[in-house]
Amino acid sequence: MQIAGLVSRSRARCIADAYLFANRSLFSKSLRSSITAPLFSPPPTQSTTSDAFGPKLGCVRAYHDGRPRGPLWRGKKLIGKEALFVILGMKRFKDENEKLDKFIKTHVLRLLKMDMVAVLTELERQGEVSLAVKMFKVIKKQDWYKPDVYLYKDLIVALARRKKMEDAMDLWQNMRQEDLFPDSQTYTEVIRGFLQYGSPADAMNVYEDMKKSPDLPEQLPFRILLKGLLPHPLLRNKVKQDFEEIFPDQRVYDPPEEIFGLR
Missing domain, CATH: 1.25.40.10 (Tetratricopeptide repeat domain)
Known part of the structure; x- marks a missing residue:
């Protein structure tokens, strides 16, 4: 019984040594490959819709490129949220003089210099010339004008x-x-x-x-x-x-x- 136990323990030890040796060799190979490999590998090339159908359909781009659309984007990109709120409010009350004057006192006069000029420019661009004249009169009364x-x-x-x-x-x-x-x-x-x-x-x-x-x-x-x-x-x-x-x-x-x- 003792001899059989010694034989089984020696056999188990040999199997464990062999397993560790095999894992060590695999780890060393992966380590060498990670060292020799470049830090940033280019992503695999994928065929896009434009590559597949562009030459056939004669179009440069057959997908949306993520850029915003619409005629107001250029203006909105340069106008702050408060200025946009003022523009919408003035257009809303343009036919009601009392409400418009109250809105100018409560909201327009709080704007900064660049926001006031942006509101004036946008009203001119949209063709709201009467509102633009009112806005210009407000600007002329400012200390920085x-x-x-x-x-x-x-x-x-x-x-x-x-x-x-x-x-x-x-x-x-x-x-x-x-x-x-x-x-x-x-x-x-x-x-x-x-x-x-x-x-x-x-x-x-x-x-x-x-x-x-x-x-x-x-x-x-x-x-x-x-x-x-x-x-x-x-x-x-x-x-x-x-x-x-x-x-x-x-x-x-x-x-x-x-x-x-x-x-």
């Missing part, structure tokens, strides 16, 4: 494009009182607006103001006037003479008078 021709320009152009010429001229006068001159685009849009509004005399007043500007005039507002003043030959001749003096190398096209019924 300084006369800025670009704030005036964008709002005046937005008003002129919607033929709100009375509001545009009120801002124009305020801008001139602050000794600011607009650029050529502003002159062009206001002159075009008055011509479409049926007020050539007001268009000429803006034109005379343009000639006093310290910046060199451009051709576009002249050509807008020359085209819009065809039914008014006396005013047109005056603009034509100025144009030929300032731009001697340019020509002015004079259509036959009978086309416009001037004879």
Whole structure:
């Protein structure tokens, strides 16, 4: 019995030694492979929908790339949550003056400088010019406000494009009182607006103001006037003479008078 027990114990010891040796060799192989392998192995290439169907269908990308969609994304990405809330609130109460004034006192006046300017710009972009005028008046009352021709320009152009010429001229006068001159685009849009509004005399007043500007005039507002003043030959001749003096190398096209019924 003792001899049998000794034999079984020696046999078990041999089996255990063999098992440990085998595991040790496997561990050493895995360790060597992990040392020699690169730290970051590239992921296995997978065929995407665009790779499989792009050449056949002629499309560059057949899947959504995760970028946001919609016309308002660019504006929303730059506007804070409070500014967006103010825009929605002002649009909600735009037809109720009392509620709108209360909303401006309780929410608009709490905005920071950049948020106020962002609200003004977004209202102009959305075509809410009446609300934009209210917002601009709020901005002018702030301590940090300084006369800025670009704030005036964008709002005046937005008003002129919607033929709100009375509001545009009120801002124009305020801008001139602050000794600011607009650029050529502003002159062009206001002159075009008055011509479409049926007020050539007001268009000429803006034109005379343009000639006093310290910046060199451009051709576009002249050509807008020359085209819009065809039914008014006396005013047109005056603009034509100025144009030929300032731009001697340019020509002015004079259509036959009978086309416009001037004879």
